[in-house]
Amino acid sequence: MQSFLEKIAAEVRPRAAEGTPAQYIPALARVDPTKFAIALMTAEGEEFVTGDADTPFSVQSISKLFTLALAMEWVGAPLWERVKREPSGMRFNSIIQLETENGVPRNPFINAGAIVVTDALMHNRPTIEVGFRNQMRLLARDETICYDEEVHRSEMLTGDMNRAAAFLLKAKGNLTEDAILVTNAYFHFCSLAMSARQLARAALFLIKPQHGDAACARGLHAQRLRAIMRTCGLYDQSGEFAYHVGMPAKSGVGGGILAVNPTMGYAVCAWSPPLDRYGNSIAATEALALLAAKTGV
Numbered sequence: 001m002q003s004f005l006e007k008i009a010a011e012v013r014p015r016a017a018e019g020t021p022a023q024y025i026p027a028l029a030r031v032d033p034t035k036f037a038i039a040l041m042t043a044e045g046e047e048f049v050t051g052d053a054d055t056p057f058s059v060q061s062i063s064k065l066f067t068l069a070l071a072m073e074w075v076g077a078p079l080w081e082r083v084k085r086e087p088s089g090m091r092f093n094s095i096i097q098l099e100t101e102n103g104v105p106r107n108p109f110i111n112a113g114a115i116v117v118t119d120a121l122m123h124n125r126p127t128i129e130v131g132f133r134n135q136m137r138l139l140a141r142d143e144t145i146c147y148d149e150e151v152h153r154s155e156m157l158t159g160d161m162n163r164a165a166a167f168l169l170k171a172k173g174n175l176t177e178d179a180i181l182v183t184n185a186y187f188h189f190c191s192l193a194m195s196a197r198q199l200a201r202a203a204l205f206l207i208k209p210q211h212g213d214a215a216c217a218r219g220l221h222a223q224r225l226r227a228i229m230r231t232c233g234l235y236d237q238s239g240e241f242a243y244h245v246g247m248p249a250k251s252g253v254g255g256g257i258l259a260v261n262p263t264m265g266y267a268v269c270a271w272s273p274p275l276d277r278y279g280n281s282i283a284a285t286e287a288l289a290l291l292a293a294k295t296g297v
C-alpha cells in the first residue's frame with residue numbers, strides 16, 4: 001500500500017497545474033499550490049501516508065460532514081424537517097433554490113444546508129465553536145487541532161453570499177438564531193485546520209464504530225451519512241465523482257477530499273489546493289480515482 005500511494009502521488013501531482021487554489025477567500029488563495037498529501041487509515045488501525053500528510057490545511061466544506069454527523073446525534077429526526085437529502089445540481093453557494101423552495105435547502109452539504117445544520121447545533125449551545133473543535137479532537141485523537149483565525153477573518157470579510165443565504169433562511173422561517181451569529185459559527189467550522197492524517201483518522205467512525213467520547217464515534221448514522229456523501233458530497237459534480245471514483249466522499253475548497261471505502265475498510269484523505277470549476281481538488285480527485293480502481297471499488 002505504501003509504495004502504491006507513492007506511485008499515485010507521482011502520477012497525479014502534475015495535474016494540480018490545471019487548477020488554482022480557491023481565490024474568493026484571500027487566505028486560501030495564498031496557500032502553496034504544490035502541497036500534496038494522501039493519508040489512508042484502515043479499520044484495523046494501520047496508517048499509510050505520503051507527501052505533506054501532517055501539514056494542517058483548511059477543512060472548509062469537509063466540516064459539513066462532521067457537523068451533520070453531530071446534528072444527527074444531537075437533534076435527530078426533526079433536522080430533516082428543515083433540510084432535504086436531494087442533490088442540488090447547483091453550485092455549492094447558490095441561493096436560487098432556497099428562494100423557490102421555500103427556504104428548505106436541498107441537502108446539508110451545500111452552504112445553505114450547512115447553515116441550517118449550524119443553527120440547529122447552536123440552539124441552546126452558546127459555545128458551539130469550542131464544542132465542535134473538541135469533538136474533532138476526540139474523533140481524530142489529537143489535542144492539537146485548532147481553528148485558523150486568519151482563514152476565519154478572511155471568510156468574515158468575503159462571506160456575503162453565505163450571509164445572504166442565512167438572511168433568506170431567516171426570512172422564510174428556517175433559522176432560529178441570529179443570522180450573523182450563525183454564519184460566524186459556520187465560518188469557524190470551515191476554518192478548522194486539520195492534516196490529511198487527522199481527517200482520515202476522524203472519518204473511521206463511518207466504516208467502523210470507534211471507542212471514545214466523541215458523540216458520533218459509535219457510528220450509528222454511518223450508513224445514512226455515506227448515502228448523503230455519495231449523492232451530495234461533491235456538490236454539482238457528485239454524479240461525475242460517483243461514476244469516476246465510486247467512494248462516498250466529501251470535498252472542501254481548501255483542496256481536501258475525504259472518502260471512505262466500507263467494503264475494503266479504510267478511510268482516506270487526499271489534499272491538493274488547486275481546484276476545478278466546481279470547487280473540487282483536481283489532483284485529489286485523480287488520486288482517489290486511481291486508489292479506487294486499484295482497491296476494487
Ligand SMILES: NC(=O)CC[C@H](N)C(=O)O
Nearest residue numbers: 060061092111190252253
Ligand atoms: N465548498 C466549500 O468548501 C465552501 C466553504 C466555504 N467556507 C464557503 O462558505 O464558501
